[in-house]
Amino acid sequence: MNExxxxxxxxxxxxxxxxxxxxxxxxxxxxxxxxxxxxxLIDEHGKVIFNWxxxxxxxxxxxGILCFFIIGIPLLIVILVLVFxxxxxxxxxxxxxxxxxxxLSISFFITTRFR
Numbered sequence: 571m572n573e574x575x576x577x578x579x580x581x582x583x584x585x586x587x588x589x590x591x592x593x594x595x596x597x598x599x600x601x602x603x604x605x606x607x608x609x610x611l612i613d614e615h616g617k618v619i620f621n622w623x624x625x626x627x628x629x630x631x632x633x634g635i636l637c638f639f640i641i642g643i644p645l646l647i648v649i650l651v652l653v654f655x656x657x658x659x660x661x662x663x664x665x666x667x668x669x670x671x672x673x674l675s676i677s678f679f680i681t682t683r684f685r
Contacts, residue, residue, distance in 0.1 A: 573609050573611050573612060574664060574665055574666075574667055575665070576601075576609075576612060577611060577612060577615040577661075577665075578661045578664045578665045579601070579661075580598060580601050580602060580612065580615055580619060580664070581615065581619060581657045581658075581660040581661035581664050582657055582658070582661045583598045583601055584597075584619065584623070584653075584657040585654070585657055585658075598616070598619055598620075598623070599620075601616075602616030602619070611669070614681050614682065615664055615669060617679035617680070617681045618660070618669060618670070618671055618672060618675070618681060619657075619660070620678070620679055621671075621675040621676060621677055621678050621679055621681075622656060622660075622672040622675040624676070624678050625672075625674065625676045625678075626649060626653050626675075629645075629649050630646065632645075633646045633649060634646070656672045669681070
């Protein structure tokens with residue numbers, strides 16, 4: 571499998587959690603961990619994906635707390651949509667050979683293309 575196809579699947583693997591609970595977290599980790607040393611492109615995409623996964627988890631926790639004040643409910647709906655849409659856009663960009671930084675993601679893992 572070429573790099574572009576692998577990066578496409580790496581992004582779309584986040585959606586596996588919709589079919590099997592927890593797979594959307596485990597599958598991207600396993601895919602990235604096994605191939606990150608073989609390709610700098612795969613490593614970049616993996617870092618972008620994990621920045622988004624951690625960021626979306628933080629946003630979900632904060633929105634969950636804000637549900638007590640009612641504002642969290644629409645925020646959770648927006649996050650749910652973004653968690654579905656961003657991996658699809660990232661996968662399309664990866665298939666074109668572009669490393670797309672997910673909007674609103676916090677940079678926990680530094681990527682060389684976005685410094």
